[in-house]
Amino acid sequence: MSDLGPPVDWQGCEVDCAGCAHQDLLEQERCGIGHACVHDRYAKRIDRFFFWNPERAKDYLAHPYFEVRAVAAKYVDVFHLPQLTRDPDETVRWSAALRLPPKHLLALVCDPHREVRIRVASRLDPHDLGLMIHDPDYYVRQVVARRIPESLLTQMMRDEDAEVRHMVASRIGDDWLPGMAQDKDAAVRCEVAKRMKPGQLHLLLDDPDWRVRYEVASRAERNHVKRLVNDADELVRDAARQRLGKSAAGVSLLVTQKQAFPF
Structure with missing residues (x-):
């Protein structure tokens, strides 16, 4: 009879079908003690009751x-x-x-519990997500950044959480990418570099992270790549020299001479 333990109600009292108002369902085998019962403590049994009798759900919204x-x-x-x-x-x-329905989700935009707001952010009409841009929970803002229209993403470029900014960088329009080139998080700048057009990548030539400079060396315009042929990182140097082909050796020599005789 029981698949989750003895049948007791939410207050710990034994469940008794004798005084139940659903005798009609019991006779039709649409409920059963220890298996499908709205009075049971266990959610699985309660769920099975409503699965069999969904029309009764409205009677228990104030239970x-x-x-x-x-x-x-x-x-x-x-x-x-x-x-x-x-x-x-x-x-x-x-x-x-x-x-x-989406319009009723607006009532939960400022719900005190993060799990509720996460669900709201996941289902709310994207054009209403501007109401959640400054949510106090970082993961809610991540969901917002993933779904909000691109036109509103600019308001999240300076979010305090790096994961949120990373999401913004992966979706924001090309014209706004330069505004994130100096982000304090290397992973964000890497995403910016991957999405930038070759003509924009010179903004990241002096980035402190080798992964960013590697992206620059791999895709930037040739006249900017020359500055990376003697980069401190071997992979960046190789990428730059490969881009420049046979001229890489000459550029390397020129850079060396300029370093030795700066005047």
Whole structure:
């Protein structure tokens, strides 16, 4: 009979079918103690009850046990979902957020629980995501940066979190990439370098990270690549010399002479 333990309700009392209001369902074998029961403590059994009887979900949206309300939110018709945005338990609001029509998700944009806001950011209409650009949670902002229209990404270029800025750098328009060339995080600058047009890469010639300079050496315009033939990093030097072909040796010699006789 039991797959998760003895059948007790959310208060620890033994579940008894005798006083249950769902005698009709019991007779139709649409519920069963220890298997599919809305009064059970375990969410799996509650879920099975509503899976078999979704029409009963609307009757349990104010049940005192949060698991019942959260599971009911999975099965109730969408017209009853908006009332759950005000539920005191984040699990219920989180469950509702997975199915709420987009316009009703706005009520949860400033929800106190990050898991709820993450779901909201994942489903909200992209043009409404500007409301979440300054969310206090870094992962919420990552989701926002992944989905927000490109026209609004410029507002996130200076986000305090490097992962958020990395996402911005991977999507922002080409004309805005130079504005991120001096980002303090090397991984962000690497992403910027990978997306920059050859004519923009000279902005990263003196980058302190060899991975960025390697990208410059590999794709920048030839007249800028010359500066990297004697780079401190071997891979960068090789990439620059390979780009310049036979002229690399001459350029290397010229650079050496300039270093030896700066005047």
